[in-house]
Amino acid sequence: MSDHDSRALEVAMTGTPYVVRDVMTPTVLALRHGAAFKEIVKALHQWRVSAAPVLDDDGRVVGMVSEADLLRKEQTFDGAPVRYGHIRPEPATTKAASVTVDGLMTAPAVTVRPDATLSEAARAMARHGVRRLPVVGADGKLKGIVSRSDLLKVFLRTDEDIAREIRGTVVPHLFGYLPGPIRVTVHEGVVTLAGHVGDIRLIPVAVGWVRSLDGVVAVDCELAGPRRRPGLTKSERVSGPR
Structure with missing residues (x-):
């Protein structure tokens, strides 16, 4: 049993209220700004995740990039010839044309603190329509990530x-x-x-x-x-x- 799982079990047995720190995944894939399109695809595939936080040079979370962001390129540039005089919507075309994470990511990222309650995290996910939240400290640096499945651990x-x-x-x-x-x-x-x-x-x-x-x-x-x-x-x- 990992230290993370042991902590979750300890919290459940003692009745201490859960916070995000107790259920988050502390080891997480993170991408640096400037990461190239294919580099992002390979990283998501290797880690078997569908999204990852993007960090600046100081390690602070500046955005999130997901498979949905990457698929915009395939959806927009589908191989069909563009008819003369037809112009696709500029925002979609601009994002799909990006070749680095800076233009592909969704920014700013919706984040949560390690000491936030699970209810607060769940409300943030529902309000912003996201499936996971980067967990950041007071300095904005990445501490881990919490997903919807993590929030369900209390029911174990x-x-x-x-x-x-x-x-x-x-x-x-x-x-x-x-x-x-x-x-x-x-x-x-x-x-x-x-x-x-x-x-x-x-x-x-x-x-x-x-x-x-x-x-x-x-x-x-x-x-x-x-x-x-x-x-x-x-x-x-x-x-x-x-």
Whole structure:
């Protein structure tokens, strides 16, 4: 098992919240500006990746180049003769005509910090329509790369680990004063909370907290308010004992 996988397993077992640093791939293909078209194709093929960050001379990420960027050349210059008086759209033609990474890459690159939460990384991917993000430090230098599949690693966490965290943190923090236990069961990442609580206002707080935990797929809430004490009259239930 690699150090990277060991760290991910350690995080899952201890219940420590994941951040990008915990799931990213630290060893990653990076291209220098000025890299030639065929050099890019060979590098992507050898590393078996579909995209790579582009670095400047100081190692800072300045863009991303992908197979889609490279395929524009094939799509634009498809071998068909250009009819007299017909001009292809300038932006597409310009990018397709580029022979180095500087003209082919998408810039600026959408990046993420190592200490960003996985939710922040996922939102950035969705917002910009990308499948991976270069991970950069405060100086803009490359630290690794995180992909959509990396973000799914939190769901490898076992049901037992999830239940242990809920019983050890959420329940005692919110309901520690209760005489009766809150029952916590987890199956395939779906958490069921059952039992009676003294303050029903804490129920949505508990559900929201549990739903935010790493590895939780969904929450089934069966929590209810406090049980009525047997033998009380209606007036005692309303006013309480004198």
